[in-house]
Amino acid sequence: xxxxxxxxxxxxGGQEMVPDLAELCRIHEVGLDLIERSHDxxxxxxxxxxxxxxxxRELPGDALDGRAGKPGPESVRKLRALVMFATQAxxxxxxxxxxxxxxxxxxxAESHRARLEGVLGALGSGVMILGAGGETLMAxxxxxxxxxxxxxxxxxxxxxxxxxxxxxxxIDLPSKEGSRRTLVVSRRPLGSGEGAEVALVTDVTQRARxxxxxxxxxxxxxxxxxxxxxxxxxxxxxxxxxxxxxxLQAHRGTDPGVAKAAAVIExxxxxxxxxxxxxxxxxxxxxxxxxxxxxxxxxxxxxxxAS
Amino acid sequence: xxxxxxxxxxxxxxxFEGVDAIDAVNAEVLKDEALSRVxxxxxxxxxxxxxxxxxxxxxxxLVALFKTARRNGGRARFCRISAGVRAVLEIIRLDQIFExxxxxxxxxxx
Numbered sequence: 430x431x432x433x434x435x436x437x438x439x440x441x442g443g444q445e446m447v448p449d450l451a452e453l454c455r456i457h458e459v460g461l462d463l464i465e466r467s468h469d470x471x472x473x474x475x476x477x478x479x480x481x482x483x484x485x486r487e488l489p490g491d492a493l494d495g496r497a498g499k500p501g502p503e504s505v506r507k508l509r510a511l512v513m514f515a516t517q518a519x520x521x522x523x524x525x526x527x528x529x530x531x532x533x534x535x536x537x538a539e540s541h542r543a544r545l546e547g548v549l550g551a552l553g554s555g556v557m558i559l560g561a562g563g564e565t566l567m568a569x570x571x572x573x574x575x576x577x578x579x580x581x582x583x584x585x586x587x588x589x590x591x592x593x594x595x596x597x598x599x600i601d602l603p604s605k606e607g608s609r610r611t612l613v614v615s616r617r618p619l620g621s622g623e624g625a626e627v628a629l630v631t632d633v634t635q636r637a638r639x640x641x642x643x644x645x646x647x648x649x650x651x652x653x654x655x656x657x658x659x660x661x662x663x664x665x666x667x668x669x670x671x672x673x674x675x676x677l678q679a680h681r682g683t684d685p686g687v688a689k690a691a692a693v694i695e696x697x698x699x700x701x702x703x704x705x706x707x708x709x710x711x712x713x714x715x716x717x718x719x720x721x722x723x724x725x726x727x728x729x730x731x732x733x734x735a736s
Numbered sequence: 737x738x739x740x741x742x743x744x745x746x747x748x749x750x751x752f753e754g755v756d757a758i759d760a761v762n763a764e765v766l767k768d769e770a771l772s773r774v775x776x777x778x779x780x781x782x783x784x785x786x787x788x789x790x791x792x793x794x795x796x797x798l799v800a801l802f803k804t805a806r807r808n809g810g811r812a813r814f815c816r817i818s819a820g821v822r823a824v825l826e827i828i829r830l831d832q833i834f835e836x837x838x839x840x841x842x843x844x845x846x
Contacts, residue, residue, distance in 0.1 A: 493791050511828055518833050
């Protein structure tokens with residue numbers, strides 16, 4: 430009875446109404462469970478076509494042959510059922526074509542993505558794709574290596590906070606070993622109009638260290654130049670002092686105090702002369718290690734005097 | 737009566753030589769021959785010029801070709817369909833499923 434009602438609804442006013450697939454299968458006793466389990470439109474279409482073929486084979490000869498006269502009621506009933514399947518198949522075909530196009534485009538997009546990842550992976554510089562909210566959408570191998578196992582979100586947050594849009598900035602990133610790494614990060618919009626950005630990340634830690642070392646060496650060179658000048662300036666009055674101490678020794682007479690004072694002056698002058706020679710050597714070699722040695726020696730000299 | 741198969745511009749073209757009707761009398765033979773001509777081909781055009789009538793068995797041949805193209809990962813196109821065949825395809829709504837073109841060139845370009 431329900432099937433009869435269903436059929437009546439399908440042929441109202443001479444226009445067939447397409448029921449949903451479940452109803453169609455119920456009326457025509459098709460393997461509904463099998464079709465319902467299928468999420469593949471192509472597969473579904475194949476099954477509907479198979480059913481269509483089966484019903485086509487069962488169609489009486491007069492159903493399509495106008496030469497045989499007006500078809501009988503059984504032929505008309507079967508023909509109508511066939512038409513319903515065809516209509517359903519046509520709708521499925523449209524979906525299958527759309528699904529196929531979608532699949533093709535998805536594969537194309539996947540291929541583009543893989544190619545892009547390949548290119549990004551081959552780059553020495555770190556590249557990160559950031560979403561509109563500053564979240565990391567993608568980071569290439571170089572960027573991940575720069576992070577050294579840190580969470581990508583950490584760098585993404587630092588970029589969002591510390592690097593102006595379309596700008597560039599240096600970011601100091603603490604590493605797990607306790608040392609710091611200096612990264613130069615530049616932000617550029619991706620041009621997709623969705624607020625996504627690309628961040629180019631370059632590790633300049635070594636460059637920063639090299640710069641620090643250069644500044645230190647320049648300062649050291651300045652110190653050595655100053656020492657050179659001082660050595661020269663001290664040496665002249667020292668020579669005079671030493672000469673006068675020796676004259677005093679020669680004319681000390683019988684006063685033991687004068688003789689002792691002259692000896693102290695001479696000894697101290699010789700020590701200073703030795704220090705000046707050491708300074709001259711350090712300046713000549715230009716080695717800061719030698720300067721450290723000299724300072725140690727100076728302490729030794731000081732210690733010796735104190736004792 | 738035979739099924740011809742010519743490869744042109746990279747597309748297989750099937751034709752029904754000396755066949756004015758595909759019906760219960762010859763459908764089985766023509767179907768076997770056509771499917772063997774198609775083999776593994778995924779893209780082909782079925783030229784129905786000369787065929788004036790098809791009955792349900794004849795339609796079955798066309799549906800089998802359509803299904804074979806799909807199974808091979810391609811599509812079957814139909815061209816040069818007579819008014820009689822078109823009327824039958826319209827009655828059973830296959831005109832909404834099949835890709836039908838006026839001539840061979842249109843079918844190949846599609």
